[in-house]
Amino acid sequence: MTSSRQRVAVTGVGIVSALGGTAPETFARLCAGEHGFGPVTLFDVSAQRCQLAAEVKSDAALAPEASTDGWSRTDRMALAAAREALAHAGIDRPDPDLAVAVGGTTAGMLEAEGLLAGQTQLSPELAAERLLSYPLSTPLDRVRTALGAEGPHATACSACSSGANAIGLGASWVENGRASRALVGGADALCRLTFAGFDALGVMSPEPCRPFDAARRGLTLGEGAAFLLLESAAVAAARGARVLSWLDGWSLGAEAHHITHPEPSGACGARLITRAMARARLDPRELTWVNAHGTATLQNDAAEARALAVALGPELARVFVSSCKGQIGHTLGASGAIEAALTVLAVEQGKVPPTVGLETPDLELGLRHVVGRAMPLPIRAALSLSFGFGGAGTVLAFSERAREGVPAKPTTGPSRVRAALALATPPSEPLVDRLDAPRSRRFDRASALVTLCASAVLERAGGSPGEVGLVAGSAFGNVDRTVAFLRRFFERGPRFASPADFPHLLPSAPAGNASIYLGLTGPVLATADLATSAEAALCIALALLEDDRVDALLAGSAEPHDAVSERLLSPLHRPSDAASEPRGEGAAFVLLSRTGSRSDPSVVFWSDCARPDELPVPEGRARAFGFGGAEAFVRASSWRDVPLEQPSFVGVPREAWGGFALVRAVEALSSDAADQTLVVSPRGPHAFAFVFERRATGP
Amino acid sequence: MDHEELKRAIKQILVEELDLRGTEPAEIADDATLFGAGLGLDSLDALQLALAIEERFGVRLPEGEAARPVFASVAALAREVERLRSG
Numbered sequence: 184m185t186s187s188r189q190r191v192a193v194t195g196v197g198i199v200s201a202l203g204g205t206a207p208e209t210f211a212r213l214c215a216g217e218h219g220f221g222p223v224t225l226f227d228v229s230a231q232r233c234q235l236a237a238e239v240k241s242d243a244a245l246a247p248e249a250s251t252d253g254w255s256r257t258d259r260m261a262l263a264a265a266r267e268a269l270a271h272a273g274i275d276r277p278d279p280d281l282a283v284a285v286g287g288t289t290a291g292m293l294e295a296e297g298l299l300a301g302q303t304q305l306s307p308e309l310a311a312e313r314l315l316s317y318p319l320s321t322p323l324d325r326v327r328t329a330l331g332a333e334g335p336h337a338t339a340c341s342a343c344s345s346g347a348n349a350i351g352l353g354a355s356w357v358e359n360g361r362a363s364r365a366l367v368g369g370a371d372a373l374c375r376l377t378f379a380g381f382d383a384l385g386v387m388s389p390e391p392c393r394p395f396d397a398a399r400r401g402l403t404l405g406e407g408a409a410f411l412l413l414e415s416a417a418v419a420a421a422r423g424a425r426v427l428s429w430l431d432g433w434s435l436g437a438e439a440h441h442i443t444h445p446e447p448s449g450a451c452g453a454r455l456i457t458r459a460m461a462r463a464r465l466d467p468r469e470l471t472w473v474n475a476h477g478t479a480t481l482q483n484d485a486a487e488a489r490a491l492a493v494a495l496g497p498e499l500a501r502v503f504v505s506s507c508k509g510q511i512g513h514t515l516g517a518s519g520a521i522e523a524a525l526t527v528l529a530v531e532q533g534k535v536p537p538t539v540g541l542e543t544p545d546l547e548l549g550l551r552h553v554v555g556r557a558m559p560l561p562i563r564a565a566l567s568l569s570f571g572f573g574g575a576g577t578v579l580a581f582s583e584r585a586r587e588g589v590p591a592k593p594t595t596g597p598s599r600v601r602a603a604l605a606l607a608t609p610p611s612e613p614l615v616d617r618l619d620a621p622r623s624r625r626f627d628r629a630s631a632l633v634t635l636c637a638s639a640v641l642e643r644a645g646g647s648p649g650e651v652g653l654v655a656g657s658a659f660g661n662v663d664r665t666v667a668f669l670r671r672f673f674e675r676g677p678r679f680a681s682p683a684d685f686p687h688l689l690p691s692a693p694a695g696n697a698s699i700y701l702g703l704t705g706p707v708l709a710t711a712d713l714a715t716s717a718e719a720a721l722c723i724a725l726a727l728l729e730d731d732r733v734d735a736l737l738a739g740s741a742e743p744h745d746a747v748s749e750r751l752l753s754p755l756h757r758p759s760d761a762a763s764e765p766r767g768e769g770a771a772f773v774l775l776s777r778t779g780s781r782s783d784p785s786v787v788f789w790s791d792c793a794r795p796d797e798l799p800v801p802e803g804r805a806r807a808f809g810f811g812g813a814e815a816f817v818r819a820s821s822w823r824d825v826p827l828e829q830p831s832f833v834g835v836p837r838e839a840w841g842g843f844a845l846v847r848a849v850e851a852l853s854s855d856a857a858d859q860t861l862v863v864s865p866r867g868p869h870a871f872a873f874v875f876e877r878r879a880t881g882p
Numbered sequence: 883m884d885h886e887e888l889k890r891a892i893k894q895i896l897v898e899e900l901d902l903r904g905t906e907p908a909e910i911a912d913d914a915t916l917f918g919a920g921l922g923l924d925s926l927d928a929l930q931l932a933l934a935i936e937e938r939f940g941v942r943l944p945e946g947e948a949a950r951p952v953f954a955s956v957a958a959l960a961r962e963v964e965r966l967r968s969g
Binding site: 383384385441442443444615616620621623624625675679681682683686 | 900901902903905922924925926927929
């Protein structure tokens with residue numbers, strides 16, 4: 184692990200889209216002005232207003248290898264794009280230190296939705312096996328296993344900015360030396376739920392979408408996957424890798440405005456564009472092209488144009504702005520990754536892709552377009568913009584050449600835990616009644632749990648320390664609400680899919696709802712990692728804090744009770760597990776910042792892929808917490824003489840125990856019952872491990 | 883269903899479908915503004931309301947600009963439902 188900041192090079196890309204099963208195919212057809220729209224064939228849409236989508240047709244991309252039987256469509260496209268990015272970068276041997284981050288919104292929904300709604304009858308064993316594709320974390324797990332990657336890892340969901348968010352997170356890992364090589368991107372297959380949901384919202388165009396057109400009538404959905412291989416400048420140079428483009432700047436943030444409507448002034452988008460450019464040390468005069476989110480809805484395109492106008496000022500008249508969505512559709516969680524990969528290729532090859540579908544530009548937007556086919560033009564620097572439901576946005580800045588000068592190292596101290604709280608509740612408790620009614624309409628139990636717990640943590644910390652972000656983990660997310668939506672869809676017909684419920688079904692909805700309720704404008708995203716979702720959320724937050732560009736982050740998990748997945752997955756549980764899991768719900772969150780006082784516990788070590796010999800030697804009165812295989816890990820480490828405490832959190836779902844243990848470890852320090860605490864959660868070949876410390880303050 | 887019953891039914895739908903916790907259906911005045919400043923409803927609520935009314939009364943309310951006057955209040959909604967049902 185290196186101590187200085189590293190520049191981030193992009194050395195490989197892989198893309199699966201409706202235009203082709205590989206990046207060169209997709210980019211060539213994109214530049215030629217072709218589109219990939221056609222009638223939906225994956226499922227029946229005959230009763231819906233819109234019947235078009237950009238489906239992936241490549242057999243090779245849908246079956247990247249023989250052993251992907253039982254994998255979801257999302258899993259398979261993800262692996263195909265991931266493998267292509269590695270091959271493109273010339274990496275032909277497994278790299279156990281490889282870091283992987285995957286963004287997405289639906290994972291195996293296409294395969295699971297009939298089962299969840301009780302429409303598909305399978306034996307209990309087959310049903311449980313198929314449901315293994317359902318958790319949001321499955322694409323990441325499958326890609327890592329297939330590639331033999333054991334480095335840092337994260338699943339990121341922030342609706343339609345998920346893929347871009349995963350890339351920004353991976354760039355933070357590389358810049359700060361957490362990883363020297365990170366494979367980052369996103370994948371989302373089409374499914375009935377998103378198709379019916381967007382149709383119910385009335386935002387789907389009956390004809391192929393027309394971004395930035397005066398007559399635009401909404402979006403057209405697509406599907407696909409893309410990955411970028413990011414390498415530190417030093418590692419790329421050492422192996423003589425060809426650098427396609429430099430990822431010099433990125434920024435993540437949220438609007439705290441509305442679950443579906445973009446904030447019309449574009450203020451948040453402008454803030455993120457300005458920050459990403461400042462980080463890349465780019466002046467608006469150096470910018471050649473913007474690969475816009477450009478969904479072709481009235482609201483998105485207008486808000487995005489305003490954000491660009493605010494951030495770029497008079498330079499906007501010179502900069503070209505395109506949207507790829509008129510050719511590959513809106514690929515939701517994959518869109519930020521696919522568009523970033525296309526931006527890398529555009530910079531590398533000096534070609535500005537067109538906006539297809541655009542015939543009569545909406546002059547009120549004030550944008551400069553490329554129409555028809557790609558325009559040859561050296562691209563000095565380009566931005567890729569992504570915005571999603573809940574108001575989460577990500578901006579990535581790519582440059583043709585590495586910028587002069589080394590990025591400044593952070594000057595602030597270690598990350599500190601400003602406050603921590605665990606909340607356990609029986610499922611019968613009417614949680615939303617504890618929230619302000621008009622501002623918590625349609626909150627499900629997960630949204631209420633996250634909001635209540637995060638709000639209480641902020642209160643304990645004495646208010647918001649500046650711009651606060653939120654990383655909310657959950658093993659399965661919002662299953663009960665999803666099941667209710669799907670049942671209605673199958674039983675009453677797609678016409679009766681609930682428009683108001685749909686945006687609340689996204690895995691990022693609890694984080695988005697809480698951010699709007701609490702006014703959080705930092706990075707806002709959801710993550711999932713089965714029984715270690717809180718630990719995964721904490722690691723994402725700590726990686727973002729190492730960036731030194733976020734004031735504070737709330738991180739933890741919320742696990743609502745859900746009867747459906749419990750029943751469907753029961754054949755996979757050992758009887759003893761079931762008996763030890765009393766029904767209940769739980770949420771645990773901590774507030775982390777770099778600016779806490781010396782009396783706040785500090786994070787002296789953290790890792791999502793720790794080996795026992797990496798743990799720092801315990802100091803003072805030490806206590807260790809963990810479950811399952813943690814005992815063997817601790818015994819193999821310098822903490823071997825510290826007794827491992829394995830607390831039971833009665834009435835709390837097992838998936839939430841990691842978060843509760845983290846809070847207990849922090850509270851042991853706050854109450855002066857220890858000087859150092861360790862939390863260990865084994866995961867795969869390695870473990871999540873955190874060491875917290877509180878130094879007695881002087882007189 | 884007479885006009886008064888229809889308005890009561892629409893108020894019930896408003897409270898249930900739009901999750902207006904803490905509001906009793908009877909508290910909503912017949913001519914109260916529903917969207918924007920009034921009850922604080924937005925276009926997402928309008929879509930949900932149109933769907934619920936279609937399901938319950940079997941009539942399809944207008945969309946887009948034509949929907950504006952129809953969704954102005956409970957009284958306006960009730961008049962439109964009656965008009966569509968008799969037509």
